[in-house]
Amino acid sequence: MRRAVISSFRTARRSAFRKVIQRSSLFSRAENVLRPFSSSARRYSATHQAAFMRLPRTPLAIVGGLGAIAAYVSYKGPSLQQQSVPVRSLTTDAPTASPTAPVTSPVTTHDRKALVVDNDQFFTGQIVGDGPLAKNTDDRGRKVLEMMTPEQATERLRKNEESFLVGRGRGVVRYDVVQLPSNDPIEDDKAEKIVEVPNTVAATINDAPSSDWMFWGVFDGHSGWTTSAKLRQALISFAARELNTTYKAALSNAKSPFPDPASIDQALKSAFLKLDHEICNESVEKVFKNPSKRLGAELLAPALSGSCALLSFYDTTSKTLRVACTGDSRAVLGRKNPKTGKWFATPLSEDQTGSNPNEEARMRAEHPGEDHVIYRGRVLGNLEPTRAFGDAAYKWSKDVQEQIRNKFFGRAPNSLLKTPPYVTAEPVVTTTNIEPSKGDFVVLATDGLWEMLTNEEVVGLVGQWVEAQNNATSPAKSSSTAWLTSWFSSGNTPSAASLPVEKGGNMDKTGQVSKGQKQPNDQSADTPIRQQQWQIPDPHSASRFVVEDKNAATHLVRNALGGRDRDMVCALLTLPSPYSRRYRDDLTVEVIFFGEGEKDGNDGVVRMNEEATAKRGDTDMKAKL
Structure with missing residues (x-):
């Protein structure tokens, strides 16, 4: 089931970000390299990346709720054993089924959200369960965080x-x-x-x-x-x-x-x-x-x-x-x-x-x-x-x-x-x-x-x-x-x-x-x-x-x-x-x-x-x- 969840996420991610990349004019045609999107963040080019902090080369748009996100939470049940509960997609109200989830009592759902950082973009999804995140990276090395609540922000x-x-x-x-x-x-x-x-x-x-x-x-x-x-x-x-x-x-x-x-x-x-x-x-x-x-x-x-x-x-x-x-x-x-x-x-x-x-x-x-x-x-x-x-x-x-x-x-x-x-x-x-x-x-x-x-x-x-x-x-x-x-x-x-x-x-x-004043379709x-x-x-x-x-x-x-x-x-x-x-x-x-x-x-x-x-x-x- 866990592999299926990840596969669903990857499929949704590929199709969505192909569109984002096509819309973003980030590529240098002359040298086929990616330039920093922000002209001010930070101050130096990629040629001095070992010496200076710089903006990574491909910052793309923020996208929320694309497919299922492979993050997990853990909590202590009656037997004090850790149980894994999958993240729920923002596109549905029903939690994804899990073969390891306890069946003795329903899981209480709070408005908690996960944030998955994948190199140059990040994704959000809802967390099902009361426990903390079981790990801070998924199997692809993406950083997984619990998103701040509005009060914490x-x-x-x-x-x-x-x-x-x-x-x-x-x-x-x-x-x-x-x-x-x-x-x-x-x-x-x-x-x-x-x-x-x-x-x-x-x-x-x-x-x-x-x-x-x-x-x-x-x-x-x-x-x-x-x-x-x-x-x-x-x-x-x-x-x-x-x-x-x-x-x-x-x-x-x-x-x-x-x-x-x-x-x-x-x-x-x-x-x-x-x-x-x-x-x-x-x-x-x-x-x-x-x-x-x-x-x-x-x-x-x-x-x-x-x-x-x-x-x-x-x-x-x-x-x-x-x-x-x-x-x-x-x-x-x-x-x-x-x-x-x-x-x-x-x-x-x-x-x-x-x-x-x-x-x-x-x-x-x-x-x-x-x-x-x-x-x-x-x-x-x-x-x-x-x-x-x-x-x-x-x-x-x-x-x-x-x-x-x-x-x-x-x-x-x-x-x-x-x-x-x-x-x-x-x-x-x-x-x-x-x-x-x-x-x-x-x-x-x-x-x-x-x-x-x-x-x-x-x-x-x-x-x-x-x-x-x-x-x-x-x-x-x-x-x-x-x-x-x-x-x-x-x-x-x-x-x-x-x-x-x-x-x-x-x-x-x-x-x-x-x-x-600006020309039509000229957002910049x-x-x-x-x-x-x-x-x-x-x-x-x-x-x-x-x-x-x-x-x-x-x-x-x-x-x-x-x-x-x-x-x-x-x-x-x-x-x-x-x-x-x-x-x-x-x-x-x-x-x-x-x-x-x-x-x-x-x-x-x-x-x-x-x-x-x-x-x-x-x-x-x-x-x-």
Whole structure:
């Protein structure tokens, strides 16, 4: 019977996935090899698979309930002997008969589901019985797991969420944060800091005693976590130090006590470049002076791995938000149109990858005559981001790389390496005037989110969340939602059947802004690559989304993973590393809400928002440097 069950599964699987493969344009006709479906997961090509974590070559669509699945559960009967009960197909309500099943009493069936991982796709089916799975692989080596329940999935989604209420009365009222690992350990990191700046450093308005510099950063690591951890520790401090020097210098200016915009931008750029110089160059000087492999492992680790960085800097005096972007993490502004009651999505950064025409043109101008400086959308055919911290293999000369390889560790230099450095940590800085009284908000996220949702969907989802919180809780009942009231005091209320967002604010991985138009049958025109990978039936339908979380960042992640489709959410969260990496990246999301705040709550204190923060001990998802 067991063989018959497996045979049935194999037959259904073959016919179904022939259709999936025919629909998926994953093959390279020129070389007859499979390329990574996701352009961002991870950063390196298959030619360096021994040295780098990468996306397997054939990620296909998620399929549920195709035939019977050869997974088994065990339980203790009256004689305390283990009995095998087969998995039931999702296509029928009747359990498959088993010659070994006990006949003395009926088996109680619960809504339990199995997840079978088979290389580049996975399948779901229902489990019959009360016992645990008898084994974690089947006879073909496929990994068999019991899928999370919706309650367990929610617990995992909220495990690392945090929310803070900012009672300083200076333009920011709240920010929500969440992280969800896919790699083990997670390669993303983050940092937030509010610095009170006295008037001896920065000029103030109306004789105010001080102003605030507020920083939020998300760091998308690759080939390890050490570079992103270094950015968490040091980048904001480097930025604050450079800004301090710039603002102090402006106070002596008789014409204006404020620095000019170009000087502030340059201060942020200098901070990025000085930190990367410390990571990639000063570390080499130190280990060459003291050639210890132990010291080398400690100092060179952040240089050998890499990380994108997205740092936002808000000056409460000028009400300007600067976003410094190195890599392909993204910041998007949500601003409400009072006439329509909807928000408009405005990208505040541009994805800096080899697929971006602007970045490709810059790279070719800096390295004339090198045809492979950008090859297949990647730097020297391997690295996707054109700007990053670390990634010293694209910055060190061949001589330095050979010395490090001989004295310590490492790999041979890329054969295409001619005129390094190819990759820079210098950010592109944008400036935006914030209007706190109108309820502006900004979403910062690593590219794992933007692979799943468009800019418009993200802004619309936050707007949907704000509306739901406002309708559910009155200001008198909860101080954490009191700041929401003024956002909906005027203007039209969007229909619940659609996301409250206006069209025209989407941006793809190349940095091109879409106007919401596409050719017939051209799903890729404005559909994120993970939605294409998962074969979402109706990716443009707002019915996919749901509001279940008190934390706005968690709300975004839940809907990125499937939203109303609970089976998809549970399946994607059940997959362990490294299997999960084929379907989703590490996720780090921050949502910053601007506003005037309540007068009674402006006591200068930043409080933990308990209802939107995970209740956990002092734990961390990964080791610290």
